[in-house]
Amino acid sequence: MTRFAVFTLTLFVGLGGITTMPVYSDEGMWLLNEPPTSILLTKYNFELTPEWLENARLSSIRFNNGGSGSFLSADGLIITNHHIGADALQKLSNKDRNLFRDGFYAKKQSEELKCNDLELNVLQEIVDVTQQVNDAVKPNMSPAEASAARRAAMSAIEKESTEKTKLRSDIVTLYQGGAYHLYRYKKYVDVRLVFAPEENIAHFGGDVDNFEYPRFCLDICFFRAYENDKPAQVKNYFKFNPNGPVENSLVFVTGHPGTTNRLETYDKLIHRRDVTLPINLSRLRMMEATLTQYSEKGPDERRQANNDLRRVANSRKAFSGQYAGLLDPTVLEEKKKQETNFQLRVKLDQGEEELDKFLKAQKRIADIQKEFTKFEKEYSMLERGDAFTSELFTIARHIVRLAEETAKPNSERLREYRDSNLESLKLQLFSPAPIHKDLEIQKLTASLTFFAEVFGRDAPIVQKILGGANPQKRATSIINRCKLFDPEFRKELVSQGVQGLDVTSDDMVQLARMVDADARTFRTLYEEEVEEPERQAFSELAKLRFKAFGKTVAPDATFTLRIAFGTVKGYETDAKENIPFHTTFEGLYSRATKLQNREPFELPKRWLEGKSKLDLKTPFNFVSTADTIGGNSGSPVLNEKGEFIGINFDRNRYGLVRNFLYTDVQARHIAVHSKGILEALKKLYDCQALVDEITR
Amino acid sequence: MTRFAVFTLTLFVGLGGITTMPVYSDEGMWLLNEPPTSILLTKYNFELTPEWLENARLSSIRFNNGGSGSFLSADGLIITNHHIGADALQKLSNKDRNLFRDGFYAKKQSEELKCNDLELNVLQEIVDVTQQVNDAVKPNMSPAEASAARRAAMSAIEKESTEKTKLRSDIVTLYQGGAYHLYRYKKYVDVRLVFAPEENIAHFGGDVDNFEYPRFCLDICFFRAYENDKPAQVKNYFKFNPNGPVENSLVFVTGHPGTTNRLETYDKLIHRRDVTLPINLSRLRMMEATLTQYSEKGPDERRQANNDLRRVANSRKAFSGQYAGLLDPTVLEEKKKQETNFQLRVKLDQGEEELDKFLKAQKRIADIQKEFTKFEKEYSMLERGDAFTSELFTIARHIVRLAEETAKPNSERLREYRDSNLESLKLQLFSPAPIHKDLEIQKLTASLTFFAEVFGRDAPIVQKILGGANPQKRATSIINRCKLFDPEFRKELVSQGVQGLDVTSDDMVQLARMVDADARTFRTLYEEEVEEPERQAFSELAKLRFKAFGKTVAPDATFTLRIAFGTVKGYETDAKENIPFHTTFEGLYSRATKLQNREPFELPKRWLEGKSKLDLKTPFNFVSTADTIGGNSGSPVLNEKGEFIGINFDRNRYGLVRNFLYTDVQARHIAVHSKGILEALKKLYDCQALVDEITR
Structure with missing residues (x-):
């Protein structure tokens, strides 16, 4: 089912010798402090500047319940996936109010709903502490002693950092133990729900379409970070680009991939x-x-x-x-x-x-x-x-x-x-x-x-x-x-x-x-x-x-901030069918009709009744070759200018083997198109304030 | 969850000695050639006559795909469960005709649909061949030799019987090897579909209500046996009693329980x-x-x-x-x-x-x-x-x-x-x-x-x-x-x-x-x-x-004809709730409403629109203590006169342990009430000919 392209540098080391011209693939969930600058320059002639990276880092958010998100306004407005917001939506629901199923919109800030236990992290700084952590382990220690010594060293570094910086401080084990980096995060624990669409459009196709493409999902959800009971004022956020991606263009995904196993033996x-x-x-x-x-x-x-x-x-x-x-x-x-x-x-x-x-x-x-x-x-x-x-x-x-x-x-x-x-x-x-x-x-x-x-x-x-x-x-x-x-x-x-x-x-x-x-x-x-x-x-x-190889291979995913890059393009299925890079609202309606508008293909009333209001040619979901995995849900997809052009929510079936091998022949991650988001919010959801906030 | 009553004779053999007064429970899936005559006389003062038994035997049918049924008319009309007819319904369906979901009724015999591969068996005779089968195994044989010799003896007996009687002849191993009986069956292979209700009323409550009670299912399906392209003319069939069972009355179930493990060590x-x-x-x-x-x-x-x-x-x-x-x-x-x-x-x-x-x-x-x-x-x-x-x-x-x-x-x-x-x-x-x-x-x-x-x-x-x-x-x-x-x-x-x-x-x-x-x-x-x-x-x-103990314990179930008896009565749940012996149409509608008429509690259109035509007090499903297990689905429930008063289709959760232990405290089998069947057929389904045939 899955074919493998010749893709990573390592593959070019054949028995006949070593090729001199590396051909880079789009593989890699790169560390923000070890970014793929030279690959991007070589392959895409794109200059990844420190300023670009800094804005991406400070605008990207980790959802501690297992996903990613990003700031879209100076007032702390956050976008993530509906399926990442789901935990909060569920916890805010009760017998008489099913926010998960029915959606939500706070017309005014005073109506925004405070989440029960949602913690968000924004990465402020990375410090390499490999030496310190490894120094704690002495050559003659037993595994038990080594384990205790390493743990003690890590806890001490973290505690010191927390006390010094007042930032959440976690040591991340990279390359399965090849390096240790200290991550310092700004934490938000007062997070409020702003907007969620209905479950049936967020997860259109349910389990049947999960990990499949073409897709038709408005898998989005908006929150707002608060500090001192007021919307957090943030210097860094992504500008919302209303036009979305151009076919064959270079795009970036910043987010928190959970686990990969590519460097495992x-x-x-x-x-x-x-x-x-x-x-x-x-x-x-x-x-x-x-x-x-x-x-x-x-x-x-x-x-x-x-x-x-x-x-x-x-x-x-x-x-x-x-x-x-x-x-x-x-x-x-x-x-x-x-x-x-x-x-x-x-x-x-x-x-x-x-x-x-x-x-x-x-x-x-x-x-x-x-x-x-x-x-x-x-x-x-x-x-x-x-x-x-x-x-x-x-x-x-x-x-x-x-x-x-x-x-x-x-x-x-x-x-x-x-x-x-x-x-x-x-x-x-x-x-x-x-x-x-x-x-x-x-x-x-x-x-x-x-x-x-x-x-x-x-x-x-x-x-x-x-x-x-x-x-x-x-x-x-x-x-x-x-x-x-x-x-x-x-x-x-x-x-x-x-x-x-x-x-x-x-x-x-x-x-x-x-x-x-x-x-x-x-x-x-x-x-x-x-x-x-x-x-x-x-x-x-x-x-x-x-x-x-130098650091030409990124470490396996660790649910910490990474940057991936790729090209927006379609692919050919095993059945030799050409799949275009984006879907449209028209495709959504025709799939719902074909499947008799029956669960999990049942459209919400708003969508059934509002069909005539929509420009049906509007792109809805799209794919790129960027390297993602579970945990990247809710990651912003960015263009070369670092503008928000979509939000990642899934990958296709060919991408399921990505835990072990990256391939860009057929494997794609799937995102909601920024143009589709805007069209839906404007025409179907009565939420002008939200639209104004992300587009101003 | 399940409490056990003092129930079988064996239990009264305590260390203190043997009680002199046996108290019989309703346990037992009895052989037709070793019926519980004396127990019925002792406990219920009921005389089980050879004529009663013969009519029951010749009117009871084995569905070879795993269930039971019975004749309800001299023209070979057969009733079984919808879930036993399901295999045939499914095989008669296609993309444009979903008989399983939508139901079926043949107004005329010429419209009855021939099933693809359904074989029915009616038991004509039982011969004890234990001696012959065991004689084939000599004392000094290895297990391999013994196994081959036994198999050879069985095949020979069956072949001879088939040739002599032209009847399907199967040797049944009883008491896990304690006895061998030869069963001779009349076979019907031209079986046609007469009537099926919609899936949603046959299986109302779906998996949620399966093995639960109170229940509300019209789990019935009618077929007709044919011979020489004409309806089979049968001498024996059950008279349909339109009033169903009386509370606390003695009832019988004849059918083909599949497997129990009560005599296993x-x-x-x-x-x-x-x-x-x-x-x-x-x-x-x-x-x-x-x-x-x-x-x-x-x-x-x-x-x-x-x-x-x-x-x-x-x-x-x-x-x-x-x-x-x-x-x-x-x-x-x-x-x-x-x-x-x-x-x-x-x-x-x-x-x-x-x-x-x-x-x-x-x-x-x-x-x-x-x-x-x-x-x-x-x-x-x-x-x-x-x-x-x-x-x-x-x-x-x-x-x-x-x-x-x-x-x-x-x-x-x-x-x-x-x-x-x-x-x-x-x-x-x-x-x-x-x-x-x-x-x-x-x-x-x-x-x-x-x-x-x-x-x-x-x-x-x-x-x-x-x-x-x-x-x-x-x-x-x-x-x-x-x-x-x-x-x-x-x-x-x-x-x-x-x-x-x-x-x-x-x-x-x-x-x-x-x-x-x-x-x-x-x-x-x-x-x-x-x-x-x-x-x-x-x-x-x-x-x-x-x-x-003599033959006071029936052999474990073997998917061959057995007779069980019991009392029609309700029970008390673990939560101390009293469950009456029967449900009504009223209960059906209130459950559907409570569960928002949503799958698996979605009523068919015919039932939603036809509610006013029904007498809502009509009994729909009922329970008795008779001893049944999987394979008994479709078994007729009979009154003392041997009349059809309902059709077994399930047992409640307390009956799930029946494979190992029988109890009549809370465990019940569940049946569709004959009065409910008649009311539904008359008022909701336009099938007067069928009603006439079973009630004339």
């Missing part, structure tokens, strides 16, 4: 294929089935489960695509070829001694996978919490661990409880967002059932957790009597520390305590037997890679 | 819990997700996948219920208690020597489970075909095996290719029913993906089957070029025998050949290491049981 990908993905797919199908069945019970159940269901379905489709990619021998052969070329280059350029380092690191990574396989299920179920899919459980675990961890020095705590992260953690923990009892029961029942399926009913850990009940009885009994629905109760418990935990009769808290020793055991095993040794081995490979 | 149930059910649930979720996603693509895809999807969803819900039951320690403790009581009774009544036999048989069954665990996945994937969910694959396998098996003597063939079964097999194999290409591709892709997940991509068998492709590429390539869509091509291939297989370029046929050696290996292992030794061990237990 062949053996690690085999582990993903044979161990990690199958169990995850199995779990996702189980959870999707549960949420679908819950949703069918009635309109209110549907509202409650909607966001969970879309996220799970999206992951299932993305992981299925990854798995299909890894099951295809041509994909892994390509990875193998890249690795062989890398090895050859090390041998030719750096000599036998370095080659030996290469082979040892490679071997070590392979061995680590075998070790991980022995306890990966236990780690995922108990520590990652796959056996306890429940918001209340997550809350209970944090409360339990907060009490224990904050009693320790900052340097010795689990990463997420380091001082510099506590504020953000508590924003989530004490969120007044509604939690739905019946949905919680269903989710916990399903995940406990899956837990029993994986380990067997008689396994000691299953016996311990289920006791004398089956999953449904256990889940029902815990959740029916749980008091953690109330944020005040959570605060009270947190304030009481370990003493509070000892006396509370809340079964969910007691469940979290009951599994904690086992969970921590597997976490430690993971950190000491997998994470730290992998970092060391990958760091070795990274050094060799830098020597061999 | 504790160890075998543990095996089901820990090995069989988890992998099956995982596969069902995967297939349900695939079919749901396919259905969402558009109306025609929905039509194509509808019946598959409903069947898979139904199995998923039933298996989930079974699994939840086995995860509940109280259920298995109850089984353990029964087994201990049985053991005690053997010891007390029959002595140490018999106790030793008991313990050895029990141990042997436990050992067999361990053996089976070693290859159960291979057996399910390759031989049962779980890796190849595709109608075309099923066809290809039969074509491949027919050629090989029919070249052997009858006695040496795999069971399904014995002479006496070939006619029925070919009816399916050469069916002109449409097969949908894209749906086949999706199903095969999904099952091959699951296959890779379970064994790993590098397993030799996976390598062999997928070759250099991933599941999607492989499935697409096979099915796009497959010629088996055409029944004429199938006939041609079958007529050519092995020579035809050698030269055909059809990849599906070649796939079936490629896996056949492995599949047969695991089948042989299963037959020799599991099936035959289990039969011997269970036969030992059955003998001890007969000695201890």
